[in-house]
Amino acid sequence: MHPENHLALHHARAAELRAEADAYRLAAAARHPRRPRDLCTRLGWALVEVGLRLAAAPKAAAAIP
The missing domain is CATH 1.20.5 (Single alpha-helices involved in coiled-coils or other helix-helix interfaces)
Known part of the structure; x- marks a missing residue:
């Protein structure tokens, strides 16, 4: 795989994981008030x-x- 393609896929996957983590944090905060x-x-x-x-x-x- 070409290095630029690999890097682009890495950035896309990292953005997806960040979005999932943010959604999880919001859901956890809604379930359990601090x-x-x-x-x-x-x-x-x-x-x-x-x-x-x-x-x-x-x-x-x-x-x-």
């Missing part, structure tokens, strides 16, 4: 931290005379 992940993440880690402190509290309280 929620504030930053807030959920921070809340989750805060709960983990509280749980770890509660789990470690009896050992620390038993060491104090």
